[in-house]
Amino acid sequence: MFTPLKRIILYALRNTRRQLGLTFVTIFILFLTLCILSSIFIFKGMADYLIDSIQQKIDVSVYLDPDVNIEQVESVKKEILNLPGVKEVEYISAQEALEEFQQKHKDDKVIQESLKEVGINPLYPSINIKAATPNQYAAILKFLENDKFKPIIQKIDYTKKKTLIDKIFSLTSNINWAAISIGLFFGITTLLISLNSIRIAIQDSSEEIEIMRLVGASNWYTRGPFIVQGILWGFWAGLITFGAMFLTAYFLSPKIIQLTNGFNLLEWFSQRSVMIFVFQVGSGIALSILASLIATRRFLKV
Amino acid sequence: MISFQKITKIYPPRVFALKNITFEIEKGEFVSIVGKSGAGKTTLIKLLLREEDPTTGKVLFYNQDISQIPTKELPKYRQKIGVVFQDYRLLESKTVFENVAYAMEVVGAADEDIKRDVPRVLEIVGLEDKFDAFPKELSGGEKQRVAIARALIIRPEVIVADEPTGNLDPYHTKDIIDLLKKINELGTTIILATHNKEIIDRLKRRVITLDRGKLIRDEAVGRFII
Numbered sequence: 001m002f003t004p005l006k007r008i009i010l011y012a013l014r015n016t017r018r019q020l021g022l023t024f025v026t027i028f029i030l031f032l033t034l035c036i037l038s039s040i041f042i043f044k045g046m047a048d049y050l051i052d053s054i055q056q057k058i059d060v061s062v063y064l065d066p067d068v069n070i071e072q073v074e075s076v077k078k079e080i081l082n083l084p085g086v087k088e089v090e091y092i093s094a095q096e097a098l099e100e101f102q103q104k105h106k107d108d109k110v111i112q113e114s115l116k117e118v119g120i121n122p123l124y125p126s127i128n129i130k131a132a133t134p135n136q137y138a139a140i141l142k143f144l145e146n147d148k149f150k151p152i153i154q155k156i157d158y159t160k161k162k163t164l165i166d167k168i169f170s171l172t173s174n175i176n177w178a179a180i181s182i183g184l185f186f187g188i189t190t191l192l193i194s195l196n197s198i199r200i201a202i203q204d205s206s207e208e209i210e211i212m213r214l215v216g217a218s219n220w221y222t223r224g225p226f227i228v229q230g231i232l233w234g235f236w237a238g239l240i241t242f243g244a245m246f247l248t249a250y251f252l253s254p255k256i257i258q259l260t261n262g263f264n265l266l267e268w269f270s271q272r273s274v275m276i277f278v279f280q281v282g283s284g285i286a287l288s289i290l291a292s293l294i295a296t297r298r299f300l301k302v
Numbered sequence: 303m304i305s306f307q308k309i310t311k312i313y314p315p316r317v318f319a320l321k322n323i324t325f326e327i328e329k330g331e332f333v334s335i336v337g338k339s340g341a342g343k344t345t346l347i348k349l350l351l352r353e354e355d356p357t358t359g360k361v362l363f364y365n366q367d368i369s370q371i372p373t374k375e376l377p378k379y380r381q382k383i384g385v386v387f388q389d390y391r392l393l394e395s396k397t398v399f400e401n402v403a404y405a406m407e408v409v410g411a412a413d414e415d416i417k418r419d420v421p422r423v424l425e426i427v428g429l430e431d432k433f434d435a436f437p438k439e440l441s442g443g444e445k446q447r448v449a450i451a452r453a454l455i456i457r458p459e460v461i462v463a464d465e466p467t468g469n470l471d472p473y474h475t476k477d478i479i480d481l482l483k484k485i486n487e488l489g490t491t492i493i494l495a496t497h498n499k500e501i502i503d504r505l506k507r508r509v510i511t512l513d514r515g516k517l518i519r520d521e522a523v524g525r526f527i528i
Binding site: 003004007014015018019205207208210211212213214215216217218221 | 351353374377378380381385391392393394395404405407408409410412413452456
């Protein structure tokens with residue numbers, strides 16, 4: 001049992017060494033394929049980050065009666081937090097709102113003068129609500145329309161933001177669909193090109209396969225070296241892709257942070273390095289084994 | 303040992319390669335199958351190796367109908383037959399030593415046996431100084447010697463040679479035929495397909511003559527007459 005396996009591995013190593021041209025070309029094709037497949041994941045990560053950062057900026061402000069007491073605020077906050085889809089609830093008192101407003105417009109003399117003229121704090125205390133996804137705001141707002149909240153809620157700015165929220169919701173779901181469709185298209189195309197290229201490369205050995213069969217080699221004894229060779233190609237291609245992607249992430253990360261307003265590619269890559277490595281080496285190996293099996297199958301019918 | 307029984311082979315749409323062929327080959331015989339190109343010699347060999355199945359009729363090997371051998375068992379059957387082709391069919395990516403060793407490796411021979419037997423057989427065929435050469439570095443005659451060594455190494459019961467001298471000059475042709483005769487004298491059955499008149503007339507062994515797929519002559523000591 002071990003002798004045939006040992007021989008199959010030896011044939012594969014010998015073939016890899018003797019067919020250096022084929023080895024380099026195949027590893028290069030696999031490398032390109034894995035780069036494209038991995039880029040799809042990176043773009044998806046980047047798109048998720050951008051969508052998330054846009055969604056972070058959306059919130060709904062519920063303005064409260066100026067006479068509301070802290071117990072009432074806490075009770076409303078608690079009830080909102082219990083709603084499904086609520087990510088964050090923050091209370092901003094009238095005083096905090098005023099300070100924030102003053103800070104924001106500290107260089108605007110007209111506003112500063114107007115505030116002095118009014119003499120009192122014109123701002124309301126409020127509760128800022130952030131939902132996990134934009135499509136959950138409607139349900140949260142519907143809950144707040146309940147009669148029991150009417151005495152303490154002055155107004156809700158949802159209607160004003162509704163159009164924006166809807167737009168963002170539609171944009172993010174479109175981005176997701178586009179990313180999935182483009183990813184699938186490029187992924188499948190690359191896989192097919194790569195499978196075919198390796199298949200053609202192996203088919204050069206069709207005559208050898210026929211001879212092996214005529215000499216009396218069994219199917220697996222004939223196929224074995226091609227499969228082991230495929231494993232070696234896939235492993236090297238995966239390893240090279242991982243290295244190349246890591247270097248790219250290292251050098252491009254500062255630029256990408258600037259471009260995307262904060263997406264740290266190197267950090268994203270490092271956090272998922274084990275998964276990416278397993279994916280790249282695994283798919284490299286799987287791809288070349290599949291191509292070897294398809295290529296050799298035709299010639300094993302002799 | 304080998305029996306062709308009422309063999310007919312038709313290639314689509316209606317090309318008759320062999321028509322109702324019946325003959326037997328005994329163990330230890332040296333049988334030449336002669337005929338012009340297209341007479342059906344190669345088809346006959348392909349049927350014996352079960353590269354193809356007959357349209358009708360049976361090929362028996364030690365009374366076993368070879369068309370009944372399951373695909374999984376085919377390698378075992380083929381290991382009993384050494385094959386030598388006109389175009390040598392060597393593994394181009396392997397050295398002379400590796401080509402011959404491969405035939406032993408597929409039958410599961412131990413490494414020590416391979417190391418001992420391959421040099422011996424290469425010596426018999428006169429290639430003791432070409433162990434590490436690749437097929438592309440050899441002459442036609444040398445390639446055919448490697449093919450014979452590969453056929454011989456597994457100690458097959460029968461060696462089938464399909465036009466083994468077709469690509470060789472007269473000097474190497476004689477060389478290869480002498481080698482086959484020597485192997486036959488050691489007890490191995492030889493089936494030689496050829497259209498070389500000189501070889502047949504000099505051999506003075508059994509000759510089966512085919513013409514357009516039909517067996518027209520089967521003589522114990524035959525000559526090349528077409």
